[in-house]
Amino acid sequence: MPKVVDPEARRREVAEAVFRVVRRHGLDQASLRNVAAEAGLAIGSVRHYFADHDELLRFALEELTDRLERRVLAHVARARSATTRDERVRAVEDLLGELLPLDPDRRDESEIWLAFTTAARTRSTLRPAARRLHEGMRVLVGKVLAESGVPDAGVETERLTSLLDGLAVNGVLHPDLTTPDVMRAVLRRHLASLVDG
Amino acid sequence: MPKVVDPEARRREVAEAVFRVVRRHGLDQASLRNVAAEAGLAIGSVRHYFADHDELLRFALEELTDRLERRVLAHVARARSATTRDERVRAVEDLLGELLPLDPDRRDESEIWLAFTTAARTRSTLRPAARRLHEGMRVLVGKVLAESGVPDAGVETERLTSLLDGLAVNGVLHPDLTTPDVMRAVLRRHLASLVDG
DNA sequence: AATAACCTAGCACGGATGTGCTAGAAAGAG
DNA sequence: CTCTTTCTAGCACATCCGTGCTAGGTTATT
Incomplete structure (x- = not known):
């Protein structure tokens, strides 16, 4: 052997x-x-x-998805166990912050995510995996909003999802302008505007 | 000759x-x-x-920038001449909508924008042009917000810029979920939440 | 120690890419 | 008509790519 x-x-x-x-x-x-x-x-x-070059890239994308999912799920448990409203808001902030390039590790992940996601547009073999990743994020955001009692979940889910994606894109492509502090401030402002109405 | x-x-x-x-x-x-x-x-x-393959791509990116700029500037004039508040809101909506893949033409442009912008991360020769494009969009959004009397222009500029970029990204990559109608609704909601406070 | 299974290494092929050069076609000026 | 300048076409080369194969190495079991 x-x-x-x-x-x-x-x-x-x-x-x-x-x-x-x-x-x-x-x-x-x-x-x-x-x-x-x-x-x-x-x-x-x-x-x-x-077997294939395609299989290599597909596996890498699925590996990225798994890793992201694992990291986010840990936060979900924590957010659910929050008692005070303040604690809960902070937990949601941390949870969604996992999707942003806020530190070197998450920055690396965001760079890779952006590369694969955009490549999937023209590389058809990557599309299914990229699709699952996007939908996973979307339902996560939807659940967070629903559980927080935000009305008009449809439009707001799209708004927050796209805001997070846009922050990630600009945090990766223009890190001198879209700094971690800026991203955190934007996310905080957005969440605040949602609960205040 | x-x-x-x-x-x-x-x-x-x-x-x-x-x-x-x-x-x-x-x-x-x-x-x-x-x-x-x-x-x-x-x-x-x-x-x-x-002269070069690089020069070809650089020229194409600058050409894209020029075209976008021209289209947006036309709307700026129209927005400035608005009288009623309602008219003004609609003009701003149309202006910012020029940056979204709302119809086939703009969809094409957004696809190309996304490809070039993300490629600029690792293709250093594209970086300056991509940077100018991004900054142009950013100051445009900043001016629109400032002239609309939105407070806290810094954070709000980043928030709206990233929202627009995120909508464009998802409109391109997931057009079945992020449809033109959805994008319009999100933009309208965001603008409304800004003026209401 | 011998065997069989898994793993590693790498050659060879056809195809694609950027670039340096050269030869020729097209067409207004004299 | 002829010259001269601009533009077009395309060959040749070195490099990189994915992939089909094959030969050799490594090691747990018998």
């Missing part, structure tokens, strides 16, 4: 390499060769774990 | 070809060969008007 290697762990390692390449040089540059080099593997090794 | 050809007009024609390719297949596919084929020219002809 061969050297025992957890194949799923390997796949995740390769996905990490994809993320680093995408972050530094863009999704175009996430070729098998570049990713293999970044992962410290031979191109043949990468292809042993992924 | 040769066949007289207005070189600027030719450059703009080629830029149009770039737009069509980007819209259909993404910025990655806007190679000299693909663009030349789309424009019905030989690759050598395209290179006669553009």
Whole structure:
């Protein structure tokens, strides 16, 4: 028998390499060769774990989705257990802040999210995964608003979803203008305007 | 002397070809060969008007900026001449709506904008032009808010700018969910919440 | 120690890309 | 008609890409 290697762990390692390449040089540059080099593997090794270049990118996007989902779900539990209204508002703020590039880790994730999401427009094999990610975020925002008793959930869900996406985009593309402090202030203002009516 | 050809007009024609390719297949596919084929020219002809592949893309982005600017400026004049408050609100709505993919033409423009803007993150030669485009939009939004007497212009400018960008992104990437009607409703709601306080 | 299974490495092919050059076509000026 | 300048077309080269294959290495079990 061969050297025992957890194949799923390997796949995740390769996905990490994809993320680093995408972050530094863009999704175009996430070729098998570049990713293999970044992962410290031979191109043949990468292809042993992924049948296809497409499958590699698809897996990376799903990996990103999983990670985001896990992080957000932890906050959901915390938000539900909030007692005072102030505590609850703060919990919602933190929860939605997980979707913004507020610190280096989340900034990395947002950069990767933006690259994959926009690429999915013309790369049809990425569309289903990108779609699931978007819908997940959308229903999350919808639930948060509904549970907070905000009326007119349809329009407000779209408004908050698009605001968060726009903040993430500008936080990634123009970090000197859309700084973490600015993003937090905008999010706080928006939430306040929702509860005040 | 040769066949007289207005070189600027030719450059703009080629830029149009770039737009069509980007819209259909993404910025990655806007190679000299693909663009030349789309424009019905030989690759050598395209290179006669553009020294570089970089220069071609840069020119296309600047062309997009010019076009957008021209369209928006027309609305600015109209908004300034509004008399009643109702008329003014509607003018502002139309003005900002020019930045959203509300009809096929603007949808095309938004798709191209998104492709170039996000590509500028890793393609350094596109950054200056993308930056100017973003700042132009930002000061426009700032002026609109200031002239409408909205307080706290800093945060509100960022909030509305990011909302518009987010709507454009989702209008392009998820047109079945973020439909023109939804975008209009969101924009209207946001503007209303600003003037009511 | 021998075997069999898994993993790694890499060659080879066809295709695409940007760019440097060169040859020729088109058409107003003399 | 002829010259001269502008424009068009396209070849050639080095580089990178995804993928089909194959050969070699590594190691737990027998």
